[in-house]
Amino acid sequence: MKIRKGVITAAGWGTRFLPATKSQPKEMLPLVDKPIIQYVVEEAVASGIEQIIIITALGKHAIENHFDRSFDLEYALKQKGDEKRLQEIKRISELARICYIRQKEQLGLGHAVSVARDFVGDEPFALFLPDDLITSEVPAMKQMLQVYDSYGCSVIAVEPVAPEKTAAYGIIEPKQVEERVHQVLSLVEKPNPEEAPSNLAIVGRYILTPEIFTLLEKVVPGAGGEIQLTDALRLLLDQQGIYAYQFQGTRYDTGEPLGFLKASVEFALSRPDLGTEFREYLRQLQLPD
Ligand code: UTP
Numbered sequence: 001m002k003i004r005k006g007v008i009t010a011a012g013w014g015t016r017f018l019p020a021t022k023s024q025p026k027e028m029l030p031l032v033d034k035p036i037i038q039y040v041v042e043e044a045v046a047s048g049i050e051q052i053i054i055i056t057a058l059g060k061h062a063i064e065n066h067f068d069r070s071f072d073l074e075y076a077l078k079q080k081g082d083e084k085r086l087q088e089i090k091r092i093s094e095l096a097r098i099c100y101i102r103q104k105e106q107l108g109l110g111h112a113v114s115v116a117r118d119f120v121g122d123e124p125f126a127l128f129l130p131d132d133l134i135t136s137e138v139p140a141m142k143q144m145l146q147v148y149d150s151y152g153c154s155v156i157a158v159e160p161v162a163p164e165k166t167a168a169y170g171i172i173e174p175k176q177v178e179e180r181v182h183q184v185l186s187l188v189e190k191p192n193p194e195e196a197p198s199n200l201a202i203v204g205r206y207i208l209t210p211e212i213f214t215l216l217e218k219v220v221p222g223a224g225g226e227i228q229l230t231d232a233l234r235l236l237l238d239q240q241g242i243y244a245y246q247f248q249g250t251r252y253d254t255g256e257p258l259g260f261l262k263a264s265v266e267f268a269l270s271r272p273d274l275g276t277e278f279r280e281y282l283r284q285l286q287l288p289d
Helices: 036-046 061-067 071-080 083-093 109-114 140-151 163-168 211-218 229-237 257-269 275-284
Strands: 005-009 051-056 097-102 125-128 132-135 154-160 170-178 181-189 200-208 242-246 250-253
Touching: 005 036, 005 109, 036 051, 036 061, 036 125, 036 132, 036 140, 051 061, 061 083, 061 097, 071 083, 109 211, 109 229, 125 140, 132 200, 140 154, 140 200, 140 242, 154 170, 154 229, 163 200, 170 242, 181 229, 200 229, 200 242, 211 229, 229 242, 250 257, 257 275
Parallel strands: 005 051, 005 125, 051 097, 154 242
Antiparallel strands: 125 200, 132 250, 154 200, 170 181, 170 200, 181 242
């Protein structure tokens, strides 16, 4: 079945980015001059996703405004004769068919996914966690869709991490079936290095079969009342195969300040209009030890 719908979960508090996220969504923080969530919407569109469902929450209106038309701004740019920016602003509002659903209480990623149930219906869908930005020649989700086409099962994106970092991720027990593709034998949430079944960490791109919604209802909330997606994936594994795909590309964790900074620097360096001057600036910095 063709994957037509993409869900982007953007309802989290973003506490690691306080105070910046006290009154604005972390998904709207810019990498250079483009908000994080726009990169993710562009990835979804470039992967062939036709309809996007963004899960938002109180205080996240800026996301809706960003992808909407702004006639006043368009008029102002037109008056100024700034045709380039005018076209870019229009392009953003025409990027994709987007609808928004509010998660009324931030009860975890699993809960955020479950509120998309009525909109997704009984079909497999793509899930994007916008904290994870992936740059690649072929969009990461497009790569995953090819794996889905071959196996017809849920697919989760994985990335090798340093063994001492396993406690920060969901880790899979893999059985390799082809280059970059593993059958998932089990999933362990945040294991210590000595208990980790591998160093393949789950990152923020998934293709999920619709059975996940029924299973999310069965998940017992953990600490803080949060419903974990990994718990539902574990239940799914009892019923169906799940495959893990080691995507080709570079992932940045923009949900925490260091990852965000690294992404900002690298994105700026790769910009044709800024890169040369910025590189020169970085070279001249007298970095203390
Ligand atoms: P995180 O665990 O990174 O939480 O969520 P967070 O709230 O966004 O950030 P911190 O930890 O407070 O700094 C992973 C993904 O799940 C979404 C987030 O928006 C992010 O895409 N999420 C999380 C929700 O949509 N709703 C929730 O209740 C929790």
